[in-house]
Amino acid sequence: MTAPHQSPAFGSLALIALVIAAGAAAFAYTAGWFSPQRLTPGKLVAAFAPPTGAALGHRRNHAKGICFTGVFEANGAGSELSRAAVFARGQYPVLGRFNLGTADPNAADATVRVRGLGLRITTPDGQEWRSATINAPVFPVSTPQTFYELLHASGSKDPKAIAAFAAAHPEFAPFGDWSKNGPWTGSYAEERFNSLNSFVFIAGSGAEHVVRWSLLPAAQPVAVSTDELAKRGPNVLEQDIAQRVAGAPQRWTMVVTVANAGDPTADPTKPWPADRRAVEVGTLAAQQVQAEPDGPCRDINFDPAVLPSGMRTSDDPFPAARSAAYAKSYDLRTAEAKDYPRTTTGATP
């Protein structure tokens, strides 16, 4: 027996305090508590909110939407690029969501420039390919940090904020031009939806290709003015797609475009040259439409980083930022479910 009760040495206690404080500080640093400038998912998501606050229970962006189910009919051609089961010839169930790029779930359709398509394709082995594509031909900015600045400029009370942002960020010009001068259509079924971000497809041989993809509408696009669209009503797009799909499945051809070495794979503001190899890999068919409050897409996060074996993210920084932000949005809105009642009687247009 030794004497275990020596009087506590001040030095020893101070050392213990130091070790614990250092551990706690390292943890706090990792959590970003000492880095107020760090762009967190929470800050990115909060930047979408209008001055009146976010629409509780809804997605923080692309808040207005309608669910659909259908199939992806793979023609087998994609297997050359990726060993993902989804490209093997066959039909795979799809859960999707047509949506508008706005934080306001009640926005009038004619007021929202960006239209989106969320997809979840499931293969029999249980793997999933989730994606969220939009109708813009290019993305407005090159990095998530700049996107955050754009959100602040958009939300600014200063009417010149966007012009100032565009002047400071020349890469914004192609998107700005499309936003101002590109044609509008009167239907989700007439929209071309683009991944914009690049991803890496891994073939069975192990060969890797950096790709982007698009969904090209089978329906012929008919340009409409925003005035004409506004006259058709604030929810014309949802009414239109429900009506079209009730009549017949609506289709899009999925085209995968393969980058050449040296193409700008990390920057979604830069389109690749038009002569790049494009492979038609299959057809998306929307077969049934469901209103969102009780629809199957409501509580699905169309996280673009949920990829099957045979695909992975590239050097494009956006899928990671989107994945982080979508998860934050999902956590917030599912916790607010009571603010977005499941069965609505006209309360949520």
Place this chain on the structure above:
Amino acid sequence: MIGGQRRFTPLQRLLHWLMAACIVAMLFIGVGMVSTVLPKYLTLVAIHKPLGIAILALALIRLVVRLRYGAPPLPADLPEPMKLAAVASHYALYALMIAMPLLGWGMLSAAAYPVVLFSGWHLPAVLRQSDSLHTLLWAAHFYLAFAFFALILLHVAAALFHALVRRDGEAMASVAIHDEVEPAKQGRHAI
């Protein structure tokens, strides 16, 4: 418990230090990944899930080993409140080691995310999709992570207190890696 032993078995000591490294890494990865939108977010998430399942598996092995081999007794002269704190904190550590991965797994299931461990390898959903369950499990996973880290700091503080202040030789010796370390007269385990 088997009485009379002064140290944990080699297997228990191995599990202690292996899991210590895994769990501390896990907590830092977790708190780091939810605070960034940089590409490392995906890397950290991709580590977080399989590491969590590895910790769950190790924790279950460790529980069985602990039930089989027991633990050295606490120092006989340890004041009652400290004994109580020691026993309670170890129950809490075991509970968290097992509960945290299950909460994470359940949370992902309730959100209908595929629980991908490696490319092409995923676990089945353990719960049906539910926004209320997801919210509950998310909150538990999040707040218990901070409680877990606090408990680990307390555990380290207690170990250092034994080593430096009480000098009862118990904490460090009981889980020391090297057998040549002089066996403590008494001991119990760390994490």
